[in-house]
Amino acid sequence: MVIVMKLNATSEEIASVVENIESLGFKAHLSRGEERTVIGVIGDERPVEPEHFEAFAGVERAVRILHPFKLTSRDFHPEDSVVKINGVSIGAQSVIVMAGPCSVETREQLMMTAAAVKDAGAHILRGGAFKPRTSPYSFQGLGLKGLELLREAREQLKMPVITEVMSSQDVTLVAQYADILQIGARNMQNFALLHAVGEIQKPVMLKRGMMSTIEELLMAAEYILSHGNARVMLCERGIRTFETATRNTFDINAIPVLKTLTHLPVIADPSHGTGKWELVAPIARAAVAAGADGLIVEVHCDPAHALSDGAQSLKPEKFTRMVEQVRRVAEAVGRTI
Amino acid sequence: MVIVMKLNATSEEIASVVENIESLGFKAHLSRGEERTVIGVIGDERPVEPEHFEAFAGVERAVRILHPFKLTSRDFHPEDSVVKINGVSIGAQSVIVMAGPCSVETREQLMMTAAAVKDAGAHILRGGAFKPRTSPYSFQGLGLKGLELLREAREQLKMPVITEVMSSQDVTLVAQYADILQIGARNMQNFALLHAVGEIQKPVMLKRGMMSTIEELLMAAEYILSHGNARVMLCERGIRTFETATRNTFDINAIPVLKTLTHLPVIADPSHGTGKWELVAPIARAAVAAGADGLIVEVHCDPAHALSDGAQSLKPEKFTRMVEQVRRVAEAVGRTI
Amino acid sequence: MVIVMKLNATSEEIASVVENIESLGFKAHLSRGEERTVIGVIGDERPVEPEHFEAFAGVERAVRILHPFKLTSRDFHPEDSVVKINGVSIGAQSVIVMAGPCSVETREQLMMTAAAVKDAGAHILRGGAFKPRTSPYSFQGLGLKGLELLREAREQLKMPVITEVMSSQDVTLVAQYADILQIGARNMQNFALLHAVGEIQKPVMLKRGMMSTIEELLMAAEYILSHGNARVMLCERGIRTFETATRNTFDINAIPVLKTLTHLPVIADPSHGTGKWELVAPIARAAVAAGADGLIVEVHCDPAHALSDGAQSLKPEKFTRMVEQVRRVAEAVGRTI
Amino acid sequence: MVIVMKLNATSEEIASVVENIESLGFKAHLSRGEERTVIGVIGDERPVEPEHFEAFAGVERAVRILHPFKLTSRDFHPEDSVVKINGVSIGAQSVIVMAGPCSVETREQLMMTAAAVKDAGAHILRGGAFKPRTSPYSFQGLGLKGLELLREAREQLKMPVITEVMSSQDVTLVAQYADILQIGARNMQNFALLHAVGEIQKPVMLKRGMMSTIEELLMAAEYILSHGNARVMLCERGIRTFETATRNTFDINAIPVLKTLTHLPVIADPSHGTGKWELVAPIARAAVAAGADGLIVEVHCDPAHALSDGAQSLKPEKFTRMVEQVRRVAEAVGRTI
Secondary structure (H helix, E strand, O other), rough: OEEOOHHHOHHHHHHHHHHHHHOOOOOEHHHHHHOEEEEEEEEOOOOOOOHHHHHOOOOOEOOOOOOOOOOEEEOOOOOOOOEEEEEEEEOOEEEEEEEEEOOOHHHHHHHHHHHHHHHHOOOOOEOOOOOOOOOOOOOOOHHHHHHHHHHHHHHHOOOOOOEEOHHHHHHHHHHOOOOOEOOOOOOOHHHHHHHHHHHHOOEEEOOOOOOOHHHHHOOOOOOOHHHHOOEEEEEOOOOOOOOOOOEOOOOOHHHHHHHHOOOOOOOOHHHHHHHHHHHHHHHHHHHOOOOOOEEEEEEOHHHHHOOOOHHHOHHHHHHHHHHHHHHHHHHHHOOEE | EEEOOOOOOOOHHHHHHHHHHHHOOOOEEEEOOOOOEEEEEOOOOOOOOHHHHHOOOOOOEEEOOOOOOOOOOOHHHHOOOEEEEEEEEOOEEEEEEEEOOOOOOOHHHHHHHHHHHHHOOOOEEOOOOOOOOOOOOOOOOOOOHHHHHHHHHHHHHHHOOEEEOOOOHHOOOHHHOOOOEEHHHHOOOOOOHHHHHHHHOEEEEEEHHHHHHOHHHHHHHHHHHHHHOOOOOEEEEEEEOOOOOOEEEEEEHHHHHHHHHEEEEEEEEEHHHOHHHHHHHHHHHHHHHHHOHHHEEEEOHHHHHHOOOOOOOEHHHHHHHHHHHHHHHHOOOOOOO | OOEOOOOOOOOOHHHHHOOOOOOOOEEEEEOOOOOOEEEEOOOOOOOHHHHHHHHOOEEEEEEEEOOOOOOOOOHHHOOOEEEEEEEEEOOEEEEEEEEEEEEEOOHHHHHHHHHHHHHHOOOOEEEEEEOOOOOEEEEEOHHHHHHHHHHHHHHHHHOEEEEEOHHHHHHHHHHHHHHHHEEOOHHHHHHHHHHHHOOOOOOOEOOOOOOOOOHHHHHHHHHHHHOOOOOOEEEEEOOOOOOOOOEEEEEEOOOHHHHHHEEEOOOEEEEHHHHHHHHHHHHHHHHHHOOEEEEEEEEEOOOOOOOOHHHOOOOOHHHHHHHHHHHHHHOOOOEEO | OOEEOOOOOOOOHHHHHHHHHOOOOOOOEEEOOOOOOOEEEEOOOOOOOHHOOOHHOEEEEEEOOOOOHHHHHHHOOOOOOOEEEEEEOOOOEEOOOEOOOOOOOOOOHHHHHHHHHHHHOOOOOOOOOOOOOOOOOOOOOOOOHHHHHHHHHHHOOOOEEEEEEOOHHHHHHHHHHEEOOOOOHHHHOHHHHHHHOOOOOOEEEEEEOOOOOOOHHHHHHHHHHHHOOOEEEEEEEEEOOOOOOOOEEEOOHHHHHHHEEEEEOOEOOOOOHOHHHHHHHHHHHHHHHHOEEEEEEEEOHHHHHOOOOOOEOOOOOHHHHHHHHHHHHHHHHOOOO
């Protein structure tokens, strides 16, 4: 941490900050410039927030030097983490494709879509049983019934399954049905839920909040790792910006930034990242070109009658074409699908 | 809903949309312009999302005509809702002040601060027992012990108490101690939690998410009302923007916009809305000048040693001065404190 | 400036940064922490950008310690600057009101509106002759004819006039007609224009860009001051955010932040800051409660037939009521109108 | 345009809107729903802004049906526009690479860099002579001397040259030296400048403003086309968001969105889009995978001593590797370099 004092900070104010630094077990390191005094905090500053020092009289601002995350940091774990699930390795040389309907609606809908995405080359089946919906009047998912259908599809097709868990109360239940638990964007900072999935031994895919910085995403992952579960993958799914031409702005920069900062695998969600099915294939290609370790894509056999997210769902034949295109891009960057 | 077809939409595509509209129980209303065909959906469109129609071939986009919220809408409930708690009326002529520490830390800290804010004119005591913290390494609150201290302060000072509930599992517990349950910004779309507080009969203060629109805030409130709890107040606490000079950008526009759209009381949080104690008093004055029904302010007897949010906490004497200033502004706009 | 080296930065990389710091005439100050080496740059760092050091191998990032502005900074000019124009003092005890139509349309429209705003208590007449319009198909202003009508109104009503200048080529012309030159939000970083108005001796009102930080606003003002013109006032007019319920998000925080950072007067524009006439009065009250030195408001006798900005223009009777309300708020915060 | 009336709009208010619609030469089309009356405006609504109707009593809001741009729209010009410059075709099958230093600093620096980028496969030389800089204390470019050096490099290496023009006054001058005139992000809505480049017959590359929507970018291009110059290409260079890990957020979605909405070529700028040289290659690959027609990249032989933008400049050997990677991605999507 570096603490910048105000122009007219008194020596008492400086002394009071230094005393506090030392009382917290750090060393203080003064540097008097022409205009300002700057105080360096020497030690592992992570447990302290800059705001702590900004409460002192005479302090203009405090700036972190170290990233606040540690377990998720590549600094302390230079090699890529690979998450293995029933023979599928995520974060390794091969790009992984997860696909399926936004919501599980009926057995027929799920089985048809699951078979189609498997045929097209998908490795993992996605499908929502518990659905976070902005409106209380929208379809909220089939719940337990949806989980049972997912298990059926999982067994029939021998594909691992990923599904969302929305509440800490449901973690144990969902973990009995799914191979990967998804934490949705709106729950990225639901700390009770992060705590709960940190205590089980199932892989977790943590989606970036639409309002969250990359640092906050890594801190949310840190919650899970610090509670004992290291099998975490991160998912970029678009952020909220002023642009309204698309539902979200897919933050393509986040992919190489995350690959630099962390050892965890990075998945891209071009369906939510754009909100429009026409844009899914180009953004899927872009994400893999930028270094994503996997994709998660919404596919529906009849998007016009989907109970959720129809506008961003690909039909199976379009999904098949997308996988073909992505495969060529993956090969161009030295990977496979 | 208005559905705009693409320039080259075929008559089959148009017919398919019309058929779907009618199958959902609405009437369709075609209007062929020089360039585009526009299809109006006649009926209560609220249960359908525009994305539903955007999944159809030939559709360029769909635009809502009606606001998606109903129970929270002033259209259907023109008079202001007043939430009454032990003799304090929120949403009526008098501006209500809630104040206290960010976190409950010790009995002494809480009692001293509570007495000070009461003396200064605050009506309701705030204090956090369960704390949502970005870092797993930060102080997470005293939990149950904090709730007990809050109850003690409540009884000793005869002040109603507001505190945050972070998980649907804790709702029953927190409701035994608090007069108002606060839903924090990061949980504004924790739908399991909204559902849970919708089923109890305690007032709820719902904070706007830092990157949630006003419409989403009203939809989150709609969840609570639609589950049976109408004693809801909304809280503007700053949104996330590109500006980094302040922790958040307090959306002052939201106050008159909310007062127009909804009958629910609107509270302003200038502490989180700015992140800096020097800015709390001017923004508190501004919020009341713009029409806020109440304020919630962080106060700490020794901000430099606060375990959270020290930088945005007022000392009691500064809070006293703030209440004086706000009182004069309230009178200038025809209200009292 | 503080330069944070990467975890594994070599001593050669550190030496190369130090050498560069010294070659630029600064002193370097090394601090080796447990994880990182941090290098302080001692001296007036303003001419150097952090990006300069981020180009060196082994550097993780560089952070400014000093604000990059100097002439506009209150650090070096603690007293408020007051801009005087024909007997009107801006930045002093009295809150100044500028009002008039968005665009000058006809002599009759201008004279009627000008007389009405003067009656209501406005001190300065606003009106656009050169109009920046998003669409080439929209009304672009009367140009020179508009300037002549403004001069006529100015002389008839004995009111100073403010109008926008859009191009460095027009500065001399506009300065012959107007008492205050306005730089619009879209031109805040039109450096050729800032340079040109820096070389004349007329007051300038610089509007914050809808995409600009407070620091960038102060740097744009620094351009004007550094070219010799110190009679500058700043205008907060709303920023662009994800919220679409209003045209812009009025950044109320910016008012007290600017009053802290700079000695220049701060004007608020609630018309553009909201985009809706119903919201103008509450935001005008809020801005004055937060410490604004003045207001600029769009008024039109017949908003439904205005050639621009009708939706955010007040009718004269509503403007009169707004001034009354603002006067009471001004008195509540110890000022007058 | 669709005009949504308020719930309680009177029949007089509705009649007044209808009358105005008809007086503007459109037809009005009433649709009375259960809750609201909606009025359709039939005709080419482009010259009218929604705000025009929002000024009428009883109107809740007005929504455009048609895109406000026409000359730039693919609706009216379905085939891709190809801009040809001395044998280089932009917008055709081959992906074009523009590269060179941010600023022209010295003859030696320019010639070395130009030769290096040509060797690596670049088609067009970029270099700034007039530099828009946030601070008046930063290097402002060599001006005319820079233009002369660019001409020298252009002739020596037989490469077309692109350089920025910052002011309408300089358009004629810059057009004598450059093959493509660049309008920078901060000038995207400098309408005087757009007007001026619309009247010359040189290709223009228009950069998207950092907080401009895609629609505003197309409207800015419409200014140029409507003044007679159709040789325009658009450039995505990153937008401003809440994320601070990168200088800007490269809006990858904008590439396929623009390719759908307009016939103009789309160029990607991964240097400004990220602000960090390590991220330039992955984002360049992503942009081409998403469908960009070209790239513009900052290259410097000695970034640590660059007078501007060192942190985002590639060294020639890294640029060479980037071109190799991009070439493979281009081939994977059916294009060449």
